[in-house]
Amino acid sequence: MESVAGTARARKPEEVKSAARVLEVLELLGTEGALLSLAEMANVMAVPKSSLHAILRTMEAHRWVDVDPSGTRYSLGLKALLTGTAYLEGDDVASLAGPVLDHLAEETGETVHLGRLDGTDVVYLAKRESRHALRMHSAVGRRLPAHATALGKAMLAQYDAVEVQRRLSWPLERLTPDTVIDPGELVAQLAEARLRGWASDDGENSVDIRSVAVALNAADGGGDAISCSAPRSRMDDARMAEIAGAVTEAADSLRTLIKRLGQH
Secondary structure, rough: OHHHHHHHOOOOOOHHHHHHHHHHHHHHHOOOOOOEEEHOOOOOHHOOOHHHHHHHHHHHHHEEEEOOOOOOOOEEEEHHHHHHHHHEEEEHHHHHHHHHHHHHHHHHHHHHEEEEOOOOEEEEEEEEEEOOOOOOOOOOOOOOEHHHHHHHHHOOOOOOOOHHHHHHOOOOOOOOOOOOOOOHHHHHHHHHHHHOOOOEEEEOOOOOOOOEEEEOOOOOOOOOEEEEEEEHOOHHHHHHHHHHHHHHHHHHHHHHHHHHHHOO
């Protein structure tokens, strides 16, 4: 929430105030599972409640936000879902990834993600569930700090240490006791990922969950990546190496599809 407040305070003079506040509301409610009161949002956004109430009523009328039965707490509305779905349908990588993710999930039996680097975070663009009852909790649209995920590390590994330092927000956030927050340790992990071609995390964003990931556009840096995640009980070091091979093959397949699309 603090980052949204910072955005509000740093608003550029040329921005249309009311439009900027609408976008801030969407960003704030876009936080996973956000259900917030008028007072909570006004406090985070540093705006008068009267002004924000008028904006929320307009957004509710247009189905961008919903209000709970008590009439006091707000969440994202149906229009936000429809717009997000349209984004995914219009995205070339997300559209092409479907069969590749299906095959990888079937081959490994574990949870598979397509993620995109967005600032200091990774956003899940697509997901395939594990066939097992014990699995990773995640959802399309969820954001996680890049430094705490295999997806993020795979993409950050495409940059040199100086660029990584510039891109991340320091000090790094600790999500679990195993989250790597030491700059030197993180840079070393990224160097290792760059050499072997895949990145990993070991309980760094979700306790007892291990993940491996491969960046799609390694030549260009940043961008997108594919990952596979499983509980530690099903992913020892040997199994992690096997899954890394499967994820690498999946990433190669998707790169080929993307390249072919670009040639047409």
